[in-house]
Amino acid sequence: MSRRLRRLRDEGVIIADVSVVDPARLGRALTMHVLVEMEREGTAVLDALIDKLTARPEVQAAWYVTGDTDLILYVVVPTMEAYEVFTREMLNDDARVRAFKTLISIREVLPFDPARRALVR
Template sequence: MTQTTAPRLDRTDRRILAALAADGRLSWRDLAAQVGLSLTPVMRRVRRLETEGFITGYAARFDERRLGAAFSVFVQVSLERQAEEALETFESRIAQAPEIMSCYLMSGDADYLLRVVAADLESYQAFMTGFLTRIPGVARIQSSFALKPVIDRTAPPLG
């Protein structure tokens, strides 16, 4: 097991990350004002944070319900075997499904945890029976329906 070292970020770097996590569309000037730097140093720091992989991209957040994805379902998937080939097959197949918003390889009872969005119960059932159950090697599927989001953060603790 490899151990990762904590990234070396100073207080200003963390303030930049927190400001961008709260609003990724901040102008350079507004960002500089929020973190107490002038324009050029803040631009330089953001570029460095991008180059070093601390910032991996920028994205808009959408209201899934307004876009027709009213149901958020957490799906535990267990495979018949945990051989590398079976894992690769499963992962390549689920990458093709736009309904799958996230997927994690897990320890514990299930091999994978997925977050799936669907318009309604019938749509989810069609997705599950028409797609998920047809992936070779799937042994068990357990679905849990989210009642409401409580916390949905965009960044980990930045200290």
């Protein structure tokens, strides 16, 4: 590793080195964006739900957002049956969840590219 890269990592400019895996090659072919509306908000309630959801391997990323939706989950599963199991175990009977809506990706039009990320200052 070059001294410059080491310095940039030490300074927090470079925060990660990543490998992007093709989910379809791993047998995970269905991508969903799940919009979760919470029954009520509060730091402890929110944190507990986030901890529960993000502990699952199906949840690849998650965002706490403004508006009618409280959380957006990026979920990848091999089949619809697996997604049904996920929703039953994680969302359907959780008293913290008022409602959720699933958006199923038809195809990826702009793949995630860490190098393309906007620089925020």
